[in-house]
Amino acid sequence: MKVTATLHNLSDNFYADLIGMEPREIYDYLRRLKNDLPHCIKMKTGNGQFRDAVELNQIVRGPCAYAYKLEPRRGYKLATFDIIKDTQ
Numbered sequence: 113m114k115v116t117a118t119l120h121n122l123s124d125n126f127y128a129d130l131i132g133m134e135p136r137e138i139y140d141y142l143r144r145l146k147n148d149l150p151h152c153i154k155m156k157t158g159n160g161q162f163r164d165a166v167e168l169n170q171i172v173r174g175p176c177a178y179a180y181k182l183e184p185r186r187g188y189k190l191a192t193f194d195i196i197k198d199t200q
Contacts, residue, residue: 117191135180
């Protein structure tokens with residue numbers, strides 16, 4: 113499942129703190145902060161439909177693998193997470 117987060121108006125110190133974290137820690141951190149900073153962090157799950165959020169919740173409950181990428185855009189940064197169900 114693909115989750116994208118747009119990050120606006122955040123300091124360089126904020127991004128420096130993300131460097132030492134694991135992808136799952138970054139995802140959880142941004143998810144918690146999006147409620148406190150709604151104008152700075154916006155997250156979209158899949159296509160933005162409710163069924164995508166339900167599917168992501170099912171994936172996260174079990175063992176899963178996280179991949180993370182942070183890319184600069186014009187005026188903001190885009191954090192992309194690929195969350196895949198682990199089949200062990």
